[in-house]
Structure formats: structure tokens, C-alpha cells
Amino acid sequence: MDNLRKGFPVLEQYIYLNTAASGLLPEKVWEFxxxxxxxxxxxxxxxxxxxxxxxxxxxxxxxxxxxxxxxxxxxxxxxxxxxxxxxxxxxxxxxxxxxxxxxxxxxxxxxxxxxxxxxxxxxxxxxxxxxxxxxxxxxxxxxxxxxxxxxxxxxxxxxxxxxxxxxxxxxxxxxxxxxxxxxxxxxxxxxxxxxxxxxxxxxxxxxxxxxxxxxxxxxxxxxxxxxxxxxxxxxxxxxxxxxxxxxxxxxxxxxxxxxxxxxxxxxxxIGISSIQQQIGHLKNLARKRFMKAEIIEKWMGEREDFSSIFNIKGDEKLFKKLRENDIIVSQRGNGLRVSMHYFNSEKDLNRLFSVLGI
The missing domain is CATH 3.40.640.10 (Type I PLP-dependent aspartate aminotransferase-like (Major domain))
Known part of the structure; x- marks a missing residue:
């Protein structure tokens, strides 16, 4: 799904898992x-x-x-x-x-x-x-x-x-x-x-x-x-x-x-169905890995309806570690909020999993 990443220059510098805080500005919107x-x-x-x-x-x-x-x-x-x-x-x-x-x-x-x-x-x-x-x-x-x-x-x-x-x-x-x-x-x-x-x-x-x-x-x-x-x-x-x-x-x-x-x-x-499919694929991958590592609440991970926003266990030290590895997330509640949109990829998630050590 690399074609879905086109038009978002931020993705050339960072693994951006922070749409829940601020969406990216597409080149098409910037041109307008x-x-x-x-x-x-x-x-x-x-x-x-x-x-x-x-x-x-x-x-x-x-x-x-x-x-x-x-x-x-x-x-x-x-x-x-x-x-x-x-x-x-x-x-x-x-x-x-x-x-x-x-x-x-x-x-x-x-x-x-x-x-x-x-x-x-x-x-x-x-x-x-x-x-x-x-x-x-x-x-x-x-x-x-x-x-x-x-x-x-x-x-x-x-x-x-x-x-x-x-x-x-x-x-x-x-x-x-x-x-x-x-x-x-x-x-x-x-x-x-x-x-x-x-x-x-x-x-x-x-x-x-x-x-x-x-x-x-x-x-x-x-x-x-x-x-x-x-x-x-x-x-x-x-x-x-x-x-x-x-x-x-x-x-x-x-x-x-x-x-x-x-x-x-x-x-x-792009097609909202394609967007929904890509988000669904990524959030399912993330949920399985997060639940296996026990870094999200069990009852939250087991809900039938869930989004691509996850609050994982983590502190200021882990937040800084992710930022040092060019992974952008937010500190929210008692943990770190990770959110993935259609322009994200399995490669992004694998990099996150690697830094998290899960």
C-alpha cells in the first residue's frame, strides 16, 4: 500500500503514529x-x-x-x-x-x-x-x-x-x-x-x-x-x-x-473502503501484538468494536526512546497513545514493535 503514503512528506522523516493528536496535511490540501x-x-x-x-x-x-x-x-x-x-x-x-x-x-x-x-x-x-x-x-x-x-x-x-x-x-x-x-x-x-x-x-x-x-x-x-x-x-x-x-x-x-x-x-x-480496509488490517495486527505483550488492558483488547487508537503501557522514558527512534506518539492518560491511519504500513508497526521489544 505504498501508494497511500504519497503526498505526505512527514512520512519520509518519521514513523507517524499520532493521527489521534493531529492529522497530516496532504500535499493536495497544501497546494489548494x-x-x-x-x-x-x-x-x-x-x-x-x-x-x-x-x-x-x-x-x-x-x-x-x-x-x-x-x-x-x-x-x-x-x-x-x-x-x-x-x-x-x-x-x-x-x-x-x-x-x-x-x-x-x-x-x-x-x-x-x-x-x-x-x-x-x-x-x-x-x-x-x-x-x-x-x-x-x-x-x-x-x-x-x-x-x-x-x-x-x-x-x-x-x-x-x-x-x-x-x-x-x-x-x-x-x-x-x-x-x-x-x-x-x-x-x-x-x-x-x-x-x-x-x-x-x-x-x-x-x-x-x-x-x-x-x-x-x-x-x-x-x-x-x-x-x-x-x-x-x-x-x-x-x-x-x-x-x-x-x-x-x-x-x-x-x-x-x-x-x-x-x-x-x-x-x-482513494476510496473510503480502501482506507477502512487498510486501517482494519493495521489495527488487527497491532491489537494482537499488544495483547500478546500484555501492554493494553485485556478487556479493551477483547472488545468487538475497537478503533486504531491504543493506549499502551509506557512512561516518559519510553516516550523519549520512541521519539529518539523517530516514532511519533502521544502521552495520554497513564500511558502512550498509538494511532495508525491508512498511510501507515506494516513496516511502521514492525519498527514500533522492535523498539518496544515485543
């Missing part, structure tokens, strides 16, 4: 960004006269890729902005179910608004813990990451669909930042009410761009309040009830959102 700013330098406002057309194409690309009508796609700079905007839209007496040790950008904004909040434990009975809390506490919203940022635990879509069928009154609000771009995903079939994601990780779109996907039902339940001149600018806003415009109150950055469009087109050119 160079051209865009050159046009802005030369054309000034003439370029910006076309921004409505460009942003409509970005929205359509996101909708096409994730199987969601473009009039239900909002373009936001990152997950945190979108999630905070969402929280400003819900009634003050709402009740939330969260996961303990979840991504801080989920739990902190909820807690800061003093919503009534209950928590489910992340452990070997995660799904049962969630169901128990839903039955006992009857929250209005369940907010969660599809893939957890520390140890890569994934909530499967069969489980989420059953959850929605059994608890239809609970709105599912998902963070897709550690998931989107790793496999084919049909939003409308997922039964998730709102999916919010930054695109700088697994979609390799650079920083400053993200998106929100809404189903039809949630639009009847929340009342977004953000408004500005941008709320009525462009296709899908002025004649669609202005729902998504309330998540886009200001001027949108054509450089960053244009980068998202190019990144999606690159994924589509």
Missing part, C-alpha cells in the same frame, strides 16, 4: 491553500465575491460524504465551537448523560452551564452502564465520543441504533473527531441526532474547519440563538428556515473550509 492565498493576494475582495459558491460546494461535499442532506450540514471551525453552540440551544432544565473520563471538550462545557448531569463509567461493561443510567435517570441528552480520545474505545453503531430504538426520547449527540474519515459512515442511518466533528485529525483537512450534521427531529427540539450577517448568506440558508444559519453567524473562512472540501475529495479518490 497556496493557490487560495495567492488568489486572495492578487484579487482581494473579488475572490471573496465567490465565497458563497465555494461554501455551498463544501457543504454539499460534507453532505455527500456522510450521507446527510446539505441543508442539514453546518460548517463550524471545530468541535468545541459547534458543541458550545448546541448547548446554548437547549433548555436550561435539560438533563445530560455523560461518560466519566470523556474528552474534556464534551464534559467541561456541559458542567460549566450547570445542567443536571449524570455519568456512566467507561469499563468492561460500558454499554450496560449506559443502558442502566438511561433507564434510571431518564436524561434528555446523551453526549459521547464515537471513539474515545485516550484509549480508542468505540461505541458501535448497532448498539447506538438499539439505544435509540429503546430510548427514543433521548437525543444522541456524538463527537466524531476521532472517527470521521476512518470508515464509511451513513449519518441518516446511524440514528444519531447531532454529529459534530473537527476535521484536522483523521480527515487530514488541516486546522480551522469542522461540521455539524443534524437529523430532522432535533431541529424541533432545540432553539439555536447565534445570529449574525452570515446567518442569511448563501445557498441553503435564506430559504431553508435558517436553522443551520444560526450555527454560522459570522464570515466563513474560505481557506479552511475549502481545505475540507479538497480533503474529502482526496478521501473519495
Amino acid at each position: 491553500r497556496q493557490g487560495h492565498d495567492m488568489d486572495f493576494l492578487i484579487q482581494g475582495s473579488i475572490l471573496k465575491e465567490k465565497q458563497g459558491e465555494l461554501l455551498a460546494k463544501v457543504r454539499e461535499a460534507v453532505g455527500r460524504f456522510f450521507h446527510c442532506e446539505p441543508n442539514r450540514v453546518a460548517l463550524v471551525p471545530n468541535f468545541s465551537y459547534g458543541f458550545n453552540s448546541f448547548l446554548e440551544s437547549v433548555p436550561a432544565d435539560s438533563k445530560f448523560l455523560l461518560l466519566k473520563d470523556e474528552y474534556p471538550s464534551i464534559n467541561w462545557p456541559v458542567n460549566s452551564r450547570n445542567f443536571e448531569t449524570v455519568f456512566a463509567e467507561i469499563n468492561e461493561t460500558l454499554e450496560a452502564n449506559i443502558i442502566e443510567k438511561l433507564q434510571a435517570e431518564k436524561p434528555d441528552y446523551f453526549c459521547f465520543s464515537i471513539v474515545n480520545y485516550i484509549h480508542g474505545i468505540k461505541l458501535g453503531f448497532d448498539f447506538l441504533k438499539k439505544l435509540k430504538a429503546d430510548f427514543p426520547e433521548v437525543s444522541l449527540i456524538a463527537d466524531g473527531t476521532q472517527f470521521c474519515g476512518t470508515e464509511d459512515f451513513n449519518f441518516d442511518e446511524s440514528r444519531i441526532d447531532v454529529l459534530i466533528s473537527s476535521a484536522y485529525k483523521w480527515m487530514n483537512a488541516g486546522y480551522g474547519n469542522g461540521f455539524m450534521l443534524f437529523n430532522h427531529e432535533i431541529q424541533k427540539k432545540i432553539s439555536p440563538k447565534h445570529l449574525g450577517f452570515g446567518s442569511l448568506q448563501g445557498k441553503y440558508k435564506t430559504h431553508e428556515g435558517n436553522f443551520i444559519g444560526k450555527f454560522e453567524p459570522g464570515h466563513q473562512d474560505t481557506l479552511n473550509y475549502g481545505s475540507l472540501k479538497i480533503a474529502i475529495e482526496l478521501i473519495e479518490k
Whole structure:
């Protein structure tokens, strides 16, 4: 799969197993960004006269890729902005179910608004813990990451669909930042009410761009309040009830959102099925070796649904050793987070295994 590595110069210098921290910038996206700013330098406002057309194409690309009508796609700079905007839209007496040790950008904004909040434990009975809390506490919203940022635990879509069928009154609000771009995903079939994601990780779109996907039902339940001149600018806003415009109150950055469009087109050119297959191959190899060496939690390794993010046992000394061998990972939680994307290879993993001595 060496052809999948083309266009990522970082891979010529490092074994990059750190997409969970920051995705790489593909040459195709870099070329777009160079051209865009050159046009802005030369054309000034003439370029910006076309921004409505460009942003409509970005929205359509996101909708096409994730199987969601473009009039239900909002373009936001990152997950945190979108999630905070969402929280400003819900009634003050709402009740939330969260996961303990979840991504801080989920739990902190909820807690800061003093919503009534209950928590489910992340452990070997995660799904049962969630169901128990839903039955006992009857929250209005369940907010969660599809893939957890520390140890890569994934909530499967069969489980989420059953959850929605059994608890239809609970709105599912998902963070897709550690998931989107790793496999084919049909939003409308997922039964998730709102999916919010930054695109700088697994979609390799650079920083400053993200998106929100809404189903039809949630639009009847929340009342977004953000408004500005941008709320009525462009296709899908002025004649669609202005729902998504309330998540886009200001001027949108054509450089960053244009980068998202190019990144999606690159994924589509490679083929999301090919990407999913390569990631699946690598994560299966890694899981077997990590479990044999007993450097990941046994229950995590035995889960049916799992991602290509692993938290292996390791300290500062091992982190420095890996960096000295040009292997890039992150320190997260109580260990080292290793994450592999489609541009990684068996050779990368074998080098990691060798340095780890497993």
C-alpha cells in the first residue's frame, strides 16, 4: 500500500503514529491553500465575491460524504465551537448523560452551564452502564465520543441504533473527531441526532474547519440563538428556515473550509473502503501484538468494536526512546497513545514493535 503514503512528506522523516493528536496535511490540501492565498493576494475582495459558491460546494461535499442532506450540514471551525453552540440551544432544565473520563471538550462545557448531569463509567461493561443510567435517570441528552480520545474505545453503531430504538426520547449527540474519515459512515442511518466533528485529525483537512450534521427531529427540539450577517448568506440558508444559519453567524473562512472540501475529495479518490480496509488490517495486527505483550488492558483488547487508537503501557522514558527512534506518539492518560491511519504500513508497526521489544 505504498501508494497511500504519497503526498505526505512527514512520512519520509518519521514513523507517524499520532493521527489521534493531529492529522497530516496532504500535499493536495497544501497546494489548494497556496493557490487560495495567492488568489486572495492578487484579487482581494473579488475572490471573496465567490465565497458563497465555494461554501455551498463544501457543504454539499460534507453532505455527500456522510450521507446527510446539505441543508442539514453546518460548517463550524471545530468541535468545541459547534458543541458550545448546541448547548446554548437547549433548555436550561435539560438533563445530560455523560461518560466519566470523556474528552474534556464534551464534559467541561456541559458542567460549566450547570445542567443536571449524570455519568456512566467507561469499563468492561460500558454499554450496560449506559443502558442502566438511561433507564434510571431518564436524561434528555446523551453526549459521547464515537471513539474515545485516550484509549480508542468505540461505541458501535448497532448498539447506538438499539439505544435509540429503546430510548427514543433521548437525543444522541456524538463527537466524531476521532472517527470521521476512518470508515464509511451513513449519518441518516446511524440514528444519531447531532454529529459534530473537527476535521484536522483523521480527515487530514488541516486546522480551522469542522461540521455539524443534524437529523430532522432535533431541529424541533432545540432553539439555536447565534445570529449574525452570515446567518442569511448563501445557498441553503435564506430559504431553508435558517436553522443551520444560526450555527454560522459570522464570515466563513474560505481557506479552511475549502481545505475540507479538497480533503474529502482526496478521501473519495482513494476510496473510503480502501482506507477502512487498510486501517482494519493495521489495527488487527497491532491489537494482537499488544495483547500478546500484555501492554493494553485485556478487556479493551477483547472488545468487538475497537478503533486504531491504543493506549499502551509506557512512561516518559519510553516516550523519549520512541521519539529518539523517530516514532511519533502521544502521552495520554497513564500511558502512550498509538494511532495508525491508512498511510501507515506494516513496516511502521514492525519498527514500533522492535523498539518496544515485543
